[in-house]
Amino acid sequence: STNLGSVAAESSILTYKMLGQSGQEVQATSLVFTPNTPPPVGGWPIVVWAHGTTGVADVCAPSKAALADSTKDLISKLLAAGYVVVAPDYEGLGT
Numbered sequence: 001s002t003n004l005g006s007v008a009a010e011s012s013i014l015t016y017k018m019l020g021q022s023g024q025e026v027q028a029t030s031l032v033f034t035p036n037t038p039p040p041v042g043g044w045p046i047v048v049w050a051h052g053t054t055g056v057a058d059v060c061a062p063s064k065a066a067l068a069d070s071t072k073d074l075i076s077k078l079l080a081a082g083y084v085v086v087a088p089d090y091e092g093l094g095t
Contacts, residue, residue: 009036013063020091029063030088035079047078049087061089 011033020026035044051062051071059065067075075085 010034033085044084
């Protein structure tokens with residue numbers, strides 16, 4: 001589950017195009033968590049969370065699997081501090 005309670009206004013999956021390792025355009029996904037506070041002037045700062053290896057199957061991607069409690073704690077603390085958190089999946093996972 002990606003439910004972060006009262007600290008996240010929204011958690012969503014962002015789908016986008018990027019250049020893959022082969023140099024070709026590929027589809028990619030990221031989890032995006034937005035703080036449950038009004039944005040400051042100039043917008044929220046962003047933290048990109050580079051998660052550890054989670055497996056090689058598509059269902060292992062953080063955007064598809066439940067987040068560990070320790071990960072939820074980390075993301076919750078960043079959101080409470082006023083950061084947007086972006087968690088990109090590895091190329092080929094989550095799509």
